[in-house]
Amino acid sequence: MSEGLLILVSAPSGAGKTSLVAAALKADSQLVVSVSHTTRPQRPGEEDAINYHFVSHNEFDKMVGKGAFLEHALVFGNQYGTSAAAVSALRQQGRDVVLEIDWQGAEQIMGKYPDALSIFILPPDEATLRERLTSRGQDSTDVIEHRLSEARLEISQAPKYEFVIINDDFEQATDDLVAVIRAARLTAARQIEGNPAVQAILSGS
Numbered sequence: 001m002s003e004g005l006l007i008l009v010s011a012p013s014g015a016g017k018t019s020l021v022a023a024a025l026k027a028d029s030q031l032v033v034s035v036s037h038t039t040r041p042q043r044p045g046e047e048d049a050i051n052y053h054f055v056s057h058n059e060f061d062k063m064v065g066k067g068a069f070l071e072h073a074l075v076f077g078n079q080y081g082t083s084a085a086a087v088s089a090l091r092q093q094g095r096d097v098v099l100e101i102d103w104q105g106a107e108q109i110m111g112k113y114p115d116a117l118s119i120f121i122l123p124p125d126e127a128t129l130r131e132r133l134t135s136r137g138q139d140s141t142d143v144i145e146h147r148l149s150e151a152r153l154e155i156s157q158a159p160k161y162e163f164v165i166i167n168d169d170f171e172q173a174t175d176d177l178v179a180v181i182r183a184a185r186l187t188a189a190r191q192i193e194g195n196p197a198v199q200a201i202l203s204g205s
Contacts, residue, residue: 002194004030005096005184006087006113008106008161009177011121012151014132016167020121021098023174028181032095034087037063040078043138053083070112073104076150080105096181103157110160117184119177120161124168126151 011017025031037053039060048054055063060079064072072081082099090097099109109116123129129151133144158164163180167173184190191198 002094002190004091004094005181006091006109006116007031007096007098007181007184008109008116008118009098009100009121010103010106010119010154010157010161011167012123012129012154013147014129014136014151015121015123016132016170016173017100017121019170020165020167020173020177021100023170024098024177024181027174027178028096030094030096031098031181032090033098033100034082034090036100037069037081037083038078040076040080071101071105071108073102073108075102075104076146082109096185103154103160107157107160117163117181118161119163119165119180120158121173121177122155122158122164122166123151124166128168 009017009021021033025033035049035051035053037055037060039055039057040052042048042052042054046052057079060072060081063069063081068083068085069081070084070087072079074080080102082101082105087097087099099105101109106118110118123132126148130144130148133139133147139147165173165176165180192202
């Protein structure tokens, strides 16, 4: 059994990344999401160890010092990190691990794991992004304007990714996301390494 894929999914806030990943998980049982650690406050409806591992700044810094994170970054004044041990364990089980990750963290991982599958989710336009951020009712006007400013920087990073998906029609965007992941499983290198049937055919047995 070959090691599972490492899948990086990034997007500006409000582009629908989390909803798309959730839909992909329902459509493809081989996928699993890595639950990140964060120092940001827990929002209503969120569950610890389900949405995030919510930790204090002190606890987070201790984990950084121990080298516990595959990557970590400061986003909107809060720290986020991906547990290296958790991701490795899931991949060893043959699971394809999705990291919902900002561009800073993705850049760190791309440098360490050039074979990681990288996907950037774009909103159809800035007006739609503004509407989505406003309709959530979670942030003040100032925070929304800050997020939009940050979104422009984040969107400028999209060319660094292998694939770009526009989340205009949600069902189509979900289909595109699942299709990209399934195609990545079928590369010659992965098939030759992990598929006994392919190995048998190629060896003539």
